[in-house]
Amino acid sequence: MRFAAGLLMAMIVVIMVVQVAARYGFNASLIWAEELCRYLLIWMTFLLLGMAYRTGALISFDLVPLMLSTRSQRVLRLLTSIPVLCFLVLMTWYGWDYASRFVHQTIPALDFISDYLFGRPAGLSIRLVYVSVSVGSGLLALHVLADTVHTLLALIRNAPEEPHPPVPIGEQ
DSSP: OHHHHHHHHHHHHHHHHHHHIIIIISSOOOTTHHHHHHHHHHHHHHHHHHHHHHTTOSOOOOHHHHTSOHHHHHHHHHHHHHHHHHHHHHHHHHHHHHHHTTTTOBOHHHHHHHHHHHSSOOOOBTHHHHHHHHHHHHHHHHHHHHHHHHHHHHHHHTOOOOSSOOOOGGGO
């Protein structure tokens, strides 16, 4: 996922640099650049949700859990993971359903590029963008499920408190 996200970010940077050079250097704007970068950013965001959850990078409200014992924190974590998993399953299912409604609508920016370069539109479905919600929600659900199993096992074994928070991805 990190490689995919890095590749997507590199593509965004290159497209925006070309856009700025075209606009200010040649007085010609690339009308498709902003739209394409937006779609790439959407995919990058949804692909990285699970990794952000795993490393603790998502915003959370820690006041109540910090006042509880380790065992109570684990029980609270298990109780809160149930509605989160239900929500993510619904987002995955209905996101896929929603995306499938747009299978015949094409991505305007890519059609424009293809039509200009090759004389015919690309015909890529906008569904490729909308399905990112399902993919990201499904990946996040897998991370939450893995964390739930880990928490449940720690609760059953009555494992001691973990000495430090999860290790950031780059330091593994």
